[in-house]
Amino acid sequence: MADASFDIVSKVERQEVDNALNQAAKEISQRYDFKGVDASLAWSGERIEMRANSEERVKAVLDIFQSKLVKRGISLKALDAGEPQASGKEYRISASLEEGISQDNAKKVAKVIRDEGPKGVKAQVQGDELRVTSKSRDSLQEVIGLLKGKDFDFALQYVNFR
16 A cells, blocks of 8 residues: 655745735725825735835734735735834835745754654655655644644645645
8 A cells, every 4th residue: 555645835825815915905995094194005026015104004004914814814924024114204014925844944844743743654855845654644644733733933734635
């Protein structure tokens, strides 16, 4: 019998982020407390730019965007938002989406699987993802449960379960 396996990845569906951004922009344009503060949020290349005329307002824009991301099932660990910066008369926050598992983070996950996971489970780094294999599907389910219980500072998804 062939080994069972699954992949651990850290990916963000760009269409869902786009939908969340559009919903947040619509809410900002309609809310009374944002009237006359020139608040906005939009894509700027691969980054997301948030703008408003005060530091508190730009943080509120970020908060609205984060709530829309959560409603769409996107982990906030994938969003890397900077601090508010003054730029002339307005404040800006620039945010980016973190995708892929770095080599260091992949090694951390593999170490957790090796140390705390069931026997006979192997984890190997393949580019920006991690392949986990075992003879038993039950062992793989245990690994997923183990990793969901851990609090990593990056988002994980489990794909290609076979």
